[in-house]
Amino acid sequence: FLIVLFRGAFSEVVLAEEKCTQKLVAIKCIPKKALEGKENSIENEIAVLRKIKHPNIVALEDIFESKSRLYLVMQLVSGGELFDRIVEKGFYTEKDASKLIQQILDAVKYLHDMGIVHRDLKPENLLYYSLDEDSKIMISDFGLSKIEGSGSVMSTACGTPGYVAPEVLAQKPYSKAVDCWSIGVIAYILLCGYPPFYDENDAKLFEQILKAEYEFDSPYWDDISDSAKDFIQHLMEKDPNKRYTCEQALQHPWIAGDTALDKNIHESVSAQIKKNFAKSKWKQAFNATVVVRHMRKLQLGTSQDLPSQLTPTSPCHGELLVSIDDSTGSHCGSCEFCCTQKSQEVTEQNSLSLCSHRCHQSNRV
Template sequence: MTLLDAIRNLAVKDPPTAAKRKLYKTNKILGEGTFGVVKEATYLPTGRNVALKGIKKRTSHDSPEVVEAAVKREMAVLQTVRHPHIIALLDWFETKDKHYLVFELATGGELYDRIAKKGKFTERDAARIIFTILDAVAFLHEKDIVHRDLKPENLLYRDSTDDADLVIADFGVSNFVHGDELLSTLCGSPMYAAPEVIKRSGHGKPADIWSVGIITYCLLVGYPPFDFAEDLMDLMDAITSANYKFDSPYWDNISDSAKEFIRSLLKVKPAERPTARQASIHPWLCKYSFRAREAERLFHAQETLPPQTPPRPTEQKSTTEQDAILQTPAVVPRRSITPTEDDDLPNLVERVWSAHSDSLFSPRGKLLKAFRTLQAVGRMSSTKKGSSSSMEDSQEEMVQSGTKQAETDGEAKEQKVA
């Protein structure tokens, strides 16, 4: 904290919720979310262990208003959802210099770590994991929420048992999107980003579906589909053209159904990808997951239901029904977001993207390859001919703004995680 920050804090009164900070005793660092450090903490009144995410209100790059907007959006999303496979927000408070979000504690580690330990998953286990993810993603999409940063590092196990529940975490860049509305901020993690995210052509719910396709590929062979890319721009070119293969011998014993499932999710055109609900009842998932088969049965049962007749205008609701309606929270209208009127935090999110680029090709950034040797990759080149003008603009902006910071931030994060 600088001297100016210290003087500023003396002049600022504690927010009303600041007293809650004394109720939590922080322990070890669990990791870093999109915009904050997450620590294990104990809620002293009950002794319950939780995950406490602290976000600085003022950074060297961002104003308090920008940070507050990010926190409020993450809170708005998490307060909208309650699902067994989505991390639960338990509480929130703020002090003079930080926002705090209190989450349930998932102690089983990341899906990333289990991939690194196992090398790869069987088709049966992979299918069950993917159904769990898709079921939660479908729930989010039905609430008009896009996660935008689905990856093994953001999928946590509730405990260390082999059959532990998996939950989606880190909603730092999630957002609301309605109907045909599109977002255009360059966000998420490069290896898992959809073509339309990279090209800034406008993205929505299908971007999450692409990410699930990448995760599926990783689960089955232990490495991502575009790991041959030598730098960030090679990666972007590969993603935007869906230039991936099912390499021999690694894919020789994997079923055609699994490959077809991945192909269906990794379509360059967003409109050609299935919805999360449609993907969750794919034959490959139904073969291995009872929950997928049950979802398929319910899906088709709903298709055969006769249309319901709406109530007549003259019908009066009972007193009980009226009371229930009055007690139902009103839906808060949300602003329209289009590719030209971007998210609230374009600069902040794009800097996070840039910071990913260098560490992307480190042993942590690239999934541990069970069957291959990790190769060190040199510095990213700053130019590349032959791309479209819009792609060049995106690539140059990311490389120029992110390379220097990525070298320091990426190394620092590696040391902290280690």
């Protein structure tokens, strides 16, 4: 059977190799039956992805289509998930968090300048490009993204509870500012390891968000700088008109200056991450980082760092989606022969003759 990097309710992502270059990629396989009634949604996602080319955004490299399936050939990232890396570190500071947020702000500013609103920014959608210590962070999952039209108003309630802006919950028209709120929530979590808003009861959770009620609790925030708290407060501002834009946030001294502290906060933050962000669903799919490590040992990879479509980091994480660039390739109507599920698999020899990508069998790992 195939190496499945992620399996969602309506699709799965498998590991594949481009035949001519031996470059590893991730192919998202979507049955067309699952898209019935949702055609506009997938068309919107692809339209968004075709516009994007940024070093901190996971790229879609090609699209294939067969009679029964749609295939998105995506950049593979192998550095692991954001929370994994923080927990594994022995040393973690405000400066580390500041550098992460700076990359996210830069990428989201790029999206906003392109007229694109992500609408579902959260830690689960932040992946490291490689296993290198200084690896860049990558934004993934554009399933809820939206291109702002001239004169159009966004009002659809969407996103992930805990990260969604007050104006969305209030069912008011909203703008790019919703992404800035989400970045504020992410920054908060990166500095303490727990979310600013939490309640088992959704109604109470939404009430907290609507009122923008959050605290910098002691002792978790005692060693965090006033500058970091000020930065968060400007992003998690209830009034979207007063909320910092990405450009303003990039100019804040906690990002652009030297106010982020060097003190090690790893012990407290990692303990809270492990407590508040369970890995209960991680075992449902392969960890792409482990897959790539094995393939390197077996000399099946390439010499370059290999990226990863990873598994979810929390029980509320949805289906994995990625971003893209406008590159094209040789389209093959028979790709489903090497990307379909178990019952439809054919031999590797046949799949090689029919498709420009070779999907890796699990016995190679």
